[in-house]
């Protein structure tokens with residue numbers, strides 16, 4: 001989790017979304033951000049200054065682990081999804097390699113989790129990043145946090161590994177292909 005010697009500070013891509021701009025879903029059926037998932041988290045992420053994004057997640061009944069409390073795995077998903085959106089700030093596609101979570105306070109159903117993620121360093125294809133989830137407002141106490149290493153991949157990662165029915169559907173959808181192309185501008 002510690003960036004190795006030779007890691008560099010992240011560089012915000014010149015075509016990154018402007019601070020305050022909503023970063024749209026990267027895939028309609030994504031459990032984290034897709035609109036087409038009834039029990040999904042429906043995270044709406046916004047670009048911020050630097051190589052940073054924020055998001056909000058309202059915990060629903062479908063997200064319970066213990067009675068009336070969010071499931072830890074669902075909270076990890078919220079952190080993971082927010083961290084994944086950082087790819088837009090670097091204009092690369094990146095998948096989670098490692099995700100280490102700390103759970104500091106229970107998060108009741110109906111709570112809004114205020115998520116904040118940023119890239120700390122980049123080393124080759126490895127992107128070192130961190131995220132917090134606060135409750136009671138954007139300045140409230142930290143309920144969950146995560147450190148992560150994301151690994152940059154090319155579109156082929158999805159084409160080669162995804163189930164063919166979904167890949168074909170994505171390739172047939174001009175909007176979705178546009179999303180994929182937009183992320184691949186970085187050489």
Ligand SMILES: CCCCCCCC/C=C\CCCCCCCC(=O)SCCNC(=O)CCNC(=O)[C@H](O)C(C)(C)COP(=O)(O)OP(=O)(O)OC[C@H]1O[C@@H](n2cnc3c(N)ncnc32)[C@H](O)[C@@H]1OP(=O)(O)O
Nearest residue numbers: 026080081084093095096097098124126149151158170180
């Ligand atoms: C037409 C279709 C278009 C569709 C496009 C739609 C748009 C998509 C847009 C955006 C998508 C974003 C989605 C966000 C969703 C939220 C995030 C998730 O949940 S992602 C899912 C969970 N994660 C995985 O499924 C990864 C599974 N793992 C793998 O596939 C491989 O292990 C992979 C790609 C991560 C690495 O495999 P290698 O063969 O490419 O590369 P190697 O050589 O092993 O590693 C490269 C470097 O990374 C380090 N590394 C690899 N794994 C690591 C790890 N776990 N921890 C730390 N470092 C690791 C290695 O040590 C190496 O470092 P050294 O270059 O030698 O310094």
